[in-house]
Amino acid sequence: MQYGICNLSIIPLRIEPNDASEMVSQLLFGEHFKVLESRKKWSKIRIAFDNYEGWIDNKQYEEITEEIYDEIRNSKNCFTGELIDFATDENKNFSMITMGSSLPFFKNQNLLINNSKFHYEGQIFNTKLPKESIVEIAFKYINSPYLWGGKTPFGIDCSGLTQMVYKLCGYNLLRDASQQATQGEVLSFIEESEPGDLAFFDNNEGIITHVGIIMKDNYIIHAHGKVRIDMIDHSGIFNLDDQKHTHKLRVIKKII
Incomplete structure (x- = not known):
């Protein structure tokens, strides 16, 4: 089994492995998944958060190990709360991220996407909120x-x-x-x-x-x-x- 993580802002999840296929959902920055089937240009995945399946472009994600996948799955969820903001990597490159993106291993305004360290200063959601x-x-x-x-x-x-x-x-x-x-x-x-x-x-x-x-x-x-x-x-x-x-x-x- 292969595993991956979304390292871009938003990528489409398609019903078939081609660019003209219907988009059935999206992967947001920091979301991780299992790779169910791998082809030359496309991979069929299952998103960890909701078990939803579809096809993504192989150029639009990074592979991670099973160990990292399990560590993310067992760690505390942390999501971005700003409508739009950015995370900065160690080379000062910006990654635009939208509300509800995931922040794996978030601590002291830092997070990890695979082996890349990012800094994020915006609002976060990491606890259960009351129904109201x-x-x-x-x-x-x-x-x-x-x-x-x-x-x-x-x-x-x-x-x-x-x-x-x-x-x-x-x-x-x-x-x-x-x-x-x-x-x-x-x-x-x-x-x-x-x-x-x-x-x-x-x-x-x-x-x-x-x-x-x-x-x-x-x-x-x-x-x-x-x-x-x-x-x-x-x-x-x-x-x-x-x-x-x-x-x-x-x-x-x-x-x-």
């Missing part, structure tokens, strides 16, 4: 454009938003909305929900395709065109701009 922090953190992504497979303030999808917000608060969610819907405890009514709970929505075939974070007073924050705030009722999401329902409610889950 979830909506507060979600507001950091407000007006971020929708991007299928995206995980950053410069482009994010609905389940990327929920996963990244929970990640910064110290909790693990799976990657896709349908996967996240398997987690947590079912709530019977909206009235039972609290800010920070997740609402899931399905299509005409009954497949869960959308997720958002419930706020107080029957509002919801979700990624639809952009990260936005709308109303939620027993039918689903009521778009305040278009004055119509856009998503059909399937289930509400209490994750924490």
Whole structure:
């Protein structure tokens, strides 16, 4: 088994091994993974954080040993909290990094990417935050454009938003909305929900395709065109701009 780590700001994770293939997720700076299959130009990987699989360009990561992989996995998580910032290596080269990037072996504002030492002075998240922090953190992504497979303030999808917000608060969610819907405890009514709970929505075939974070007073924050705030009722999401329902409610889950 081979192992790797993302040493660039953001790299696409694709469904097939070619540049024109659909991007299904992203790797952010500092994220580590297993290499499941290696080809001349592409590698199929499984991300350690959520076990999500896809293909990445071999030019866009560094190999690490199994020992380093295990050390990262067993060390305390630390994530960047600035919308965008930079880490500086020992040669004073900048690496731009976005919110939610990983900082392996972070101590005294220093971190290690494989054998390279970096310095980072920005805000960090490294503890479990109370449930009321979830909506507060979600507001950091407000007006971020929708991007299928995206995980950053410069482009994010609905389940990327929920996963990244929970990640910064110290909790693990799976990657896709349908996967996240398997987690947590079912709530019977909206009235039972609290800010920070997740609402899931399905299509005409009954497949869960959308997720958002419930706020107080029957509002919801979700990624639809952009990260936005709308109303939620027993039918689903009521778009305040278009004055119509856009998503059909399937289930509400209490994750924490």
